[in-house]
């Protein structure tokens with residue numbers, strides 16, 4: 001990867017922050033990170049991430065801007081990006097049940113603005129975040145990229161599926177090289193406070209009851225953040241060369257674990273037992289995620305380096321350092 005100028009949207013977010021932190025090490029790259037730093041979760045955590053990135057390097061520039069701002073057009077025109085990695089979105093499956101508008105604004109309108117500018121400015125590779133949620137209730141495992149994704153169980157998943165379909169059409173009509181990445185439950189230090197790992201660890205340390213939906217029988221294909229950023233890094237220089245230059249990959253650990261065992265690992269690392277409130281399945285929840293990554297292996301020789309136990313240890317070390325209990 002030589003002398004590329006890369007735009008990373010959502011760089012104050014969990015995955016965007018880690019990706020920038022990793023890409024910054026390559027001094028041949030010039031990086032621009034954008035984010036509107038919204039208050040969906042703790043703004044302090046987002047600001048902390050940005051400050052770390054700013055201190056790390058001079059080849060990284062952060063701009064606070066919304067995906068839907070008119071200034072996005074000027075930004076593309078001025079900066080002349082080679083690659084766009086679009087991670088900014090309204091994340092969260094459950095929040096989309098009560099707040100669908102946020103998903104229309106950020107995941108549909110915002111996505112359109114970024115892909116449209118990418119296409120107009122002849123970006124050489126447009127990479128964007130999708131999700132394992134697009135597989136809905138598929139029960140044939142491991143999940144492969146070509147399986148049916150026409151029945152999303154939540155509006156969040158519906159907006160991400162729309163992104164995939166829109167990107168395909170841009171690849172077809174405008175020959176925009178586009179790559180969709182379906183992430184499977186990404187976790188790690190500086191992770192999102194709305195996700196299970198933070199909620200569980202926080203409840204344990206504060207002696208509060210934690211909610212265990214579906215009586216803990218869910219299975220999730222937890223994927224450690226470094227494995228995800230490694231994959232994204234390798235994908236950057238590998239756009240599709242097909243006539244319609246569109247491609248789609250699962251990024252998963254292919255090693256699903258049930259929530260009870262996940263919690264046991266957290267308890268072990270924290271050295272403390274959880275108080276658990278067992279609850280039935282929630283509306284829109286999927287029983288299991290388990291992604292097949294043979295397509296990604298073939299493309300970039302993808303390998304998982306961090307086991308769930310190791311990853312949780314790294315997370316808990318960060319969590320305890322950050323929070324005073």
Ligand SMILES: NC(=O)c1ccc[n+]([C@@H]2O[C@H](COP(=O)([O-])OP(=O)(O)OC[C@H]3O[C@@H](n4cnc5c(N)ncnc54)[C@H](O)[C@@H]3O)[C@@H](O)[C@H]2O)c1
Pocket residue numbers: 009010011012013014015016034035036037038046065066067068086087088089090091092105106110129130131132182183184185186187192
């Ligand atoms: N973390 C996971 O397990 C996971 C799983 C599947 C898919 N994804 C997808 O990966 C991407 C990154 O996820 P994350 O976990 O880092 O989430 P995150 O919420 O930590 O990061 C998203 C960032 O986008 C920013 N953003 C949202 N709307 C914006 C707008 N209109 N303009 C500018 N910035 C805006 C937010 O402020 C946030 O900092 C998202 O697209 C998400 O849907 C994440």
